[in-house]
Amino acid sequence: MPDFFYRLHFYLFGLIAIASALAFVTRKSPVAAALWLVNTMFSLAALYVMMDAHFIGAIQVLVYAGAIMVVFLFVVMLLNLGHPDELSDLRGKWGRLAGGLLGLALLAQVMAMARTQAPASLVQNDFARAHELRDLNAVSAVAKPLFNEHLLAFELTSLVLLVAIVGAVVLGKRRASA
Amino acid sequence: MMIPEALALSALLFTIGVVGVLTRRNAIIIFMCVELMLNAVNLSFVAFSRLYGMTGQVFVVFVMTVAAAEAAVGLAIIIAIFRHRQSVDLSNINLLKG
Numbered sequence: 574m575p576d577f578f579y580r581l582h583f584y585l586f587g588l589i590a591i592a593s594a595l596a597f598v599t600r601k602s603p604v605a606a607a608l609w610l611v612n613t614m615f616s617l618a619a620l621y622v623m624m625d626a627h628f629i630g631a632i633q634v635l636v637y638a639g640a641i642m643v644v645f646l647f648v649v650m651l652l653n654l655g656h657p658d659e660l661s662d663l664r665g666k667w668g669r670l671a672g673g674l675l676g677l678a679l680l681a682q683v684m685a686m687a688r689t690q691a692p693a694s695l696v697q698n699d700f701a702r703a704h705e706l707r708d709l710n711a712v713s714a715v716a717k718p719l720f721n722e723h724l725l726a727f728e729l730t731s732l733v734l735l736v737a738i739v740g741a742v743v744l745g746k747r748r749a750s751a
Numbered sequence: 752m753m754i755p756e757a758l759a760l761s762a763l764l765f766t767i768g769v770v771g772v773l774t775r776r777n778a779i780i781i782f783m784c785v786e787l788m789l790n791a792v793n794l795s796f797v798a799f800s801r802l803y804g805m806t807g808q809v810f811v812v813f814v815m816t817v818a819a820a821e822a823a824v825g826l827a828i829i830i831a832i833f834r835h836r837q838s839v840d841l842s843n844i845n846l847l848k849g
Contacts, residue, residue: 579753580753583753583756584756587756587760590760590764591760591763591764591767594764594767594768594787595767597767597771597783597787598767598768598770598771598774598775598784603777603779603780606780606783607783610783610786610787613764613787613790614790617790617793617794620757620760620794620797621794621797624753624757624797624798624801625801626797626800626808626811628808629793629797629808629811629812632812632815633793633815636815636819637786637790637815637818640819641786641818641819641822644822644823644826645779645782645783645822645826648779648826648829648830649779651830652829652830652833652839654777654779654839662775662776662777662780662840663774663775663776664773664774664775664776668773668774669774671773672770672773672774673770673774675769675770675773676766676767676769676770676773677766679765679766679769680762680763680766683762683765683766684759684762687755687758687759687761687762687795688755695802695803696802696803714805714808715805715808715809715812717805718804718805718806718809719809719812722806723806723809723813726813727813730813730816730817733816733817733820734816734819734820736820737819737820737821737823737824738823740823740824740827741823741824741826741827742827744824744827744828744830744831745827745830745831747834
């Protein structure tokens, strides 16, 4: 049973995340939307730390809130978007209604899925997890499976990043003839 | 251990992202909604990693890598579209419309 303050902070950061996500979806200006999304990502980082994933919380702040969102803001600035005259990008009444209904249906489905019980044989007991976290520190608890069982996948991500870099340069390059 | 709450929060954030994709027309905001959906999935990975061991957190690292690659390529595509059309509004990009 988690104690009262743990629960309080968990709900607090969850509420901040949901409120910022709602504000993010409804803002008209792309810059305001991006800043609300950064707020969501920070509160998610706090939740990761509360769920004993300290390293994931750190790279959430560094990679998501730091790097990826800066790239988004950079593109908004580069394309000079966000003028008040071109801001009505919400779909019409019927589009919004259909989107909301589809969202509600999806929410019901995902909530029903989240209530199912997992097979008990898969569950690692609490003691083993606490032991693992204490013996290794927060970083090597993630690094050990990453570099042992998932080494091939880890090497393949470098290929993904390389292809993405080359693709971004090719797509973003201004053609000499055009 | 607050796992059902984390899963419910993850479902809610994912749905907000989907509704954003369905109701907005600005391509950059749609991309940010996709990032929000990836973040929601990461949250449920972390919640499950409390039950099933560290592999969930390893997957979060992979998801973040793919998200970074996707953001780089997607934003380059948006820039290329903007050069052609002077707009990132998806209702202007209707070349495939019959």
